[in-house]
């Protein structure tokens with residue numbers, strides 16, 4: 376299975392292809408913000424994808440429209456609730472994440 380590496384926690388988890396990044400994070404007990412519960416409405420799950428962007432399912436209109444409304448969006452931006460794992464490894468950076476670890 377592909378590996379999802381989560382920065383700045385430096386945590387690596389195996390993720391089945393077809394899983395959203397948000398599902399993968401929550402399954403790994405990484406409490407990424409997700410106020411709208413994955414509806415692409417809140418933008419709190421915004422993160423950067425540093426490696427493996429091409430293996431993720433492409434950005435759809437719903438995600439693109441939400442990203443357009445957020446501050447600090449760049450070419451590496453994705454919404455964790457909309458980005459779906461493919462078959463290759465991915466490295467992400469959580470933004471505004473207070474872990475408490």
Ligand code: FES
Nearest residue numbers: 413415418420456
């Ligand atoms: S959880 Fe709200 S946009 Fe992803």
